[in-house]
Each structure stands twice: as C-alpha cells, then as structure tokens.
C-alpha cells in the first residue's frame with residue numbers, strides 16, 4: 112500500500128510500505144479523507160519529530176477488514192476515529208485529566224493517518240471509533256476530530272449565555288472554536304488574525320467581529336466592543352506566545368484565558384501576574400481530545416450545527432503531501448483547511 116512518509120522538512124516520500132496486520136479486536140480501514148492539522152504542519156516545518164514517520168490523525172474511512180472478535184463494526188461501514196486513548200484508571204484519569212494519562216500518547220493508529228490503509232487498534236475501536244451517517248461526506252467527516260479538540264478546550268472555557276469571547280488566530284482551530292462558542296451561547300464572538308482571507312471567512316461564518324491586530328489596536332477594540340469590561344473568555348489559537356500577554360490584558364475580571372497552541376519556539380512570556388489574585392483571572396491550557404468529546408463532535412458536524420463545509424478550502428492527493436504542507440504553511444496563500452485524499 113502507499114503512504115506519505117515524513118523523513119525531514121524537505122523530504123516527504125509517497126512510497127510503498129507494508130499493510131498493517133490486524134489483531135482479533137482491531138479493524139482495518141481504507142482512508143478516504145484525512146485532515147492536514149496545524150500540528151502536522153508544525154511538526155513537519157519545525158522538525159519537532161524524527162522521521163521516518165507517518166503523520167495525520169483526523170481520519171475518516173471505510174472498514175475493509177475486521178478482527179474475528181469485532182462485533183460492533185462490519186466491512187463497508189463508514190467510520191471516524193482519533194489517535195489517543197487514555198487508560199481510565201490512573202492518577203490523571205481518576206481526576207478527569209485524560210489527555211495527561213501516561214498511556215494517552217503511547218496509543219496510536221498504525222501507521223498514521225496519511226496512509227492508504229490504517230489499522231485501528233482494539234482500544235481505539237472500543238473508545239474512539241464511531242459510525243457516521245451516509246449524508247456526511249468524507250471531507251466533513253474528517254473535521255470531526257478537530258471539532259472534538261475544540262470542544263475539549265471549550266469545556267475549560269465554561270461559556271455562559273451572552274458571554275463575549277475573543278479568539279486569537281483564525282485558522283481551523285480558531286474558527287471552529289469561535290463557532291462553537293456561539294453555539295454554546297456566546298452573544299459576541301470576536302476573532303483576530305493577520306490574514307484578510309481568514310478574517311473575511313470568519314465574518315462569512317457568522318462571527319460578529321474580525322480584527323486585524325496589525326492595523327488596529329486589539330486591546331482598544333475589545334474594550335470598545337465590551338463597553339470597557341473586557342471579554343469573558345479569550346481562546347488563543349495561534350502559535351505566538353506573546354498573545355498570552357495580550358490575552359491577560361483583555362480578559363474581564365474573573366475571566367478565563369484558554370491556551371490551545373504549541374509555543375515550542377518561544378515559550379517564555381511576561382504577563383501582568385497581579386491580575387491572577389486581584390482580578391481572579393484564570394489561564395488554562397488545553398490539549399487534544401478525550402473519548403467523551405467525539406460523540407458530541409459527530410452530532411455537531413452531522414447536524415451542521417456549525418459550518419465546517421465552508422472551512423474546507425482545499426483537497427490534496429496523498430501523493431503530494433509535501434506540496435500540500437508548503438501551500439498550507441504559506442501565510443500569503445488563501446487557505447484554511449486542507450484535506451488529504453487517498454487514491455480511489
């Protein structure tokens with residue numbers, strides 16, 4: 112079978128690899144659509160992973176083989192899945208921090224999402240895999256995993272009706288989070304992004320305000336929009352750590368800053384720490400998703416409670432991954448979500 116194998120930044124090969132063998136509780140799927148995630152782009156461009164490795168985790172595909180103990184799925188069914196499964200039985204899991212479980216990152220799809228066929232191990236079959244309705248096309252199905260990640264982040268945001276929410280960064284995670292914030296009752300949703308294309312897309316998706324932080328004073332604009340109060344919630348969905356400084360300045364008393372972005376390159380920032388005690392603000396990190404968010408994400412995407420259709424701007428064949436990553440990573444391009452397709 113074919114897979115797209117990452118060796119290094121400029122060396123991604125579309126090559127033949129061994130098709131995974133499945134165990135009694137596993138299933139094998141033919142990949143139909145796999146989203147190119149910001150983290151895939153980050154790993155490839157900044158070489159934070161060592162090749163050879165097959166990236167990709169936003170997977171939708173058709174079951175082509177089942178292990179002899181699998182009763183829940185049959186050949187020909189359309190499913191989605193995700194990559195990490197917690198143990199449900201450790202210090203972290205007991206306290207609800209499933210993504211911090213030691214088992215979490217050790218569990219994986221084989222060989223990864225950017226592959227013609229993918230083995231879904233038994234644990235993933237049991238906890239993360241779900242059927243999708245026939246009306247849902249493969250590309251939108253591949254959006255379920257990032258929607259689940261955003262739902263996970265929004266749990267900590269604890270959004271109430273009539274809240275105001277600022278989302279810094281209008282990539283896929285930013286625009287999904289912004290739409291989910293509105294779905295959860297926020298009445299004022301603001302996004303900020305340097306890209307005119309992404310700001311226009313945000314407005315088209317129903318976001319109330321889209322600010323260009325290079326041309327407008329973000330803190331002043333937020334103050335105007337919220338009558339001087341500041342926003343109830345800030346969600347950081349761009350890999351620029353100095354945004355934390357700014358987020359702390361624009362959140363209202365008692366508000367929450369949700370950090371949903373890797374800051375590997377420049378992790379140290381200054382914040383006005385007096386706001387933590389005096390103003391009871393919270394800064395909360397969020398990472399990945401748990402099995403509990405997958406079903407809700409499926410419901411939201413299947414029933415079109417948010418618009419993921421218009422967020423998918425490009426599809427790319429699995430054979431041209433390098434080109435897809437270069438294109439998606441270039442801020443000059445009008446691109447939001449890229450979906451990778453295996454050959455039919």
Ligand SMILES: [Zn+2]
Pocket residue numbers: 148149150168169256257
């Ligand atoms: Zn992702």
Ligand SMILES: [Zn+2]
Pocket residue numbers: 197198199200201202203204205212213214
């Ligand atoms: Zn655990």
